[in-house]
Amino acid sequence: MLPGGSTSVTTSMYSDGMSTSDRLIESTRELLWERGYVGTSPKAILERAGAGQGSMYHHFKGKPDLALAAIRRTAEELRASAEGALGGPGTPYERIEAYLRRERDVLRGCPIGRLTMDPDVVASDELRAPVDETIDWIRERIAGIVEEGKEQGQFAATLDGEEIAATVLATVQGGYVLARASGSPAAFDTGVRGLLSLLAPHSS
Amino acid sequence: MLPGGSTSVTTSMYSDGMSTSDRLIESTRELLWERGYVGTSPKAILERAGAGQGSMYHHFKGKPDLALAAIRRTAEELRASAEGALGGPGTPYERIEAYLRRERDVLRGCPIGRLTMDPDVVASDELRAPVDETIDWIRERIAGIVEEGKEQGQFAATLDGEEIAATVLATVQGGYVLARASGSPAAFDTGVRGLLSLLAPHSS
Numbered sequence: 001m002l003p004g005g006s007t008s009v010t011t012s013m014y015s016d017g018m019s020t021s022d023r024l025i026e027s028t029r030e031l032l033w034e035r036g037y038v039g040t041s042p043k044a045i046l047e048r049a050g051a052g053q054g055s056m057y058h059h060f061k062g063k064p065d066l067a068l069a070a071i072r073r074t075a076e077e078l079r080a081s082a083e084g085a086l087g088g089p090g091t092p093y094e095r096i097e098a099y100l101r102r103e104r105d106v107l108r109g110c111p112i113g114r115l116t117m118d119p120d121v122v123a124s125d126e127l128r129a130p131v132d133e134t135i136d137w138i139r140e141r142i143a144g145i146v147e148e149g150k151e152q153g154q155f156a157a158t159l160d161g162e163e164i165a166a167t168v169l170a171t172v173q174g175g176y177v178l179a180r181a182s183g184s185p186a187a188f189d190t191g192v193r194g195l196l197s198l199l200a201p202h203s204s
Numbered sequence: 205m206l207p208g209g210s211t212s213v214t215t216s217m218y219s220d221g222m223s224t225s226d227r228l229i230e231s232t233r234e235l236l237w238e239r240g241y242v243g244t245s246p247k248a249i250l251e252r253a254g255a256g257q258g259s260m261y262h263h264f265k266g267k268p269d270l271a272l273a274a275i276r277r278t279a280e281e282l283r284a285s286a287e288g289a290l291g292g293p294g295t296p297y298e299r300i301e302a303y304l305r306r307e308r309d310v311l312r313g314c315p316i317g318r319l320t321m322d323p324d325v326v327a328s329d330e331l332r333a334p335v336d337e338t339i340d341w342i343r344e345r346i347a348g349i350v351e352e353g354k355e356q357g358q359f360a361a362t363l364d365g366e367e368i369a370a371t372v373l374a375t376v377q378g379g380y381v382l383a384r385a386s387g388s389p390a391a392f393d394t395g396v397r398g399l400l401s402l403l404a405p406h407s408s
Contacts, residue, residue, distance in 0.1 A: 034323055035242060035323050036240065036242065036243075036321065036322075036323075038239060038240065038242060038243035039240075039242035039243065039323065109320075109321060110381075113378075113381045113385075114321045116313075116380075116381045116384035116385045117240065117313060117318045117321040117381075117384070118240075119238055119239050119240075119243065122384050122387075128385070128387065131385050132385045132386050132387070135381075135382060135385045135386070136385075136386070139382075158401065159398075159401055159402070160397070160398065160401065162394060162398075163394050163395070163397045163398030163401060164398045164401075164402070165398070166379075166382060166391060166394040166395035166398050167375055167395045167396075167398030167399045167402070168398075169378065169382060169395070170374065170375045170376075170377075170378030170379045170381070170382055170392075170395035170399075171371055171374045171375055171378055172374075172378060173374075173377070173378030173381040173382065174317075174373065174374030174375055174376060174377030174378030174379070174381070175370075175374045175378070176320075177314075177317045177320045177321075177339075177374070177377040177378070178339060178343075178370060178373060178374055178377065180320035180321070180326050181317075181320045181332070181335050181336045181339045181340075182336050182339070182340070183326070183332065183336070187370060188374075190366060190367050190370040191367070191370035191371045191373070191374035192371075193364070193367045194363075194364065194366075194367030194368045194369070194370050194371030194372075195371045195374075195402075197362065197363055197364065197367060197368075198363070198368070198371070198399075198402040198403065199402065
């Protein structure tokens with residue numbers, strides 16, 4: 001967990017070789033995750049990046065433009081890490097289980113999902129696009145795996161791939177809400193176990 | 205949906221008979237729902253309430269104290285509306301279905317769940333308490349209904365009430381995330397249908 005408050009020595013957070021532009025993107029990614037778009041000021045971004053006033057406008061058109069670069073980078077990483085679990089070995093059930101159980105910093109929440117609670121992100125088609133596309137991509141990926149499992153007789157033929165995929169994603173996103181409400185990751189795991197018990201192939 | 209911007213004529217939003225204290229609480233509830241705690245300034249609260257400077261400190265100790273009153277009132281309403289569905293007529297499955305399908309302003313999200321994405325709410329034991337207690341209360345209520353359904357043979361004996369309850373709540377909370385990401389309530393409904401298809405009593 002990154003410290004929320006002090007930022008005076010934050011230049012050291014990033015390697016010396018990192019460009020100012022990259023430092024700005026990285027500090028924006030962290031602040032968006034911790035405080036959201038509404039709660040992230042250009043001043044806080046500059047302080048954490050150890051960048052001087054004016055450097056944001058030198059590299060980016062402004063806060064929305066920098067935020068878009070940050071959201072896109074986070075979205076790419078999230079997609080890659082989801083694919084790591086969903087594209088791994090195992091049966092369709094096992095791959096969905098791997099996705100649900102993959103290591104997460106549960107109490108920090110989802111860096112993409114949390115943006116949907118941000119009024120300024122949701123109100124901007126441009127900022128919302130990478131959020132929507134990422135969630136949509138993961139959902140389609142899971143829907144395909146559910147259909148595969150149906151063909152193999154692992155999942156009941158009555159299940160709908162799109163619907164189950166939405167339930168899987170919702171359980172993850174809502175699991176963060178339960179965990180953060182209770183201040184403990186346990187609630188996330190409990191919800192995941194419940195979903196897995198409902199999804200588990202029935203021995204027939 | 206309330207207008208996000210103009211607040212000059214907002215006094216008319218509340219009935220003339222409402223006390224200043226109540227107007228402050230109601231305007232805080234709306235702003236917390238729309239913009240979160242971090243995004244809600246005392247100035248915006250006063251403007252929307254049509255209340256003068258200083259009235260917040262006359263009635264409340266400050267923004268956290270007023271926010272606590274607002275969150276408590278929202279929590280009570282949420283609990284009552286959940287109980288309206290969960291305590292209604294029907295089988296355990298039907299009562300859970302009624303809860304999942306109850307009318308919601310999906311694109312506004314959950315006024316309690318969204319607070320968990322607020323760093324200042326999560327960091328404050330006092331502000332987080334009503335959020336945690338409300339979610340916990342609904343989860344226990346659903347867990348009891350699942351156990352009832354198991355006794356009646358409607359749900360498989362292998363299911364765990366606490367786990368399924370967490371999955372149900374997570375699907376709702378995560379459903380809001382999917383809906384707001386896509387800009388359409390449909391994604392919420394899709395996730396709910398997926399969960400209901402998994403929960404549906406199997407004809408045996």
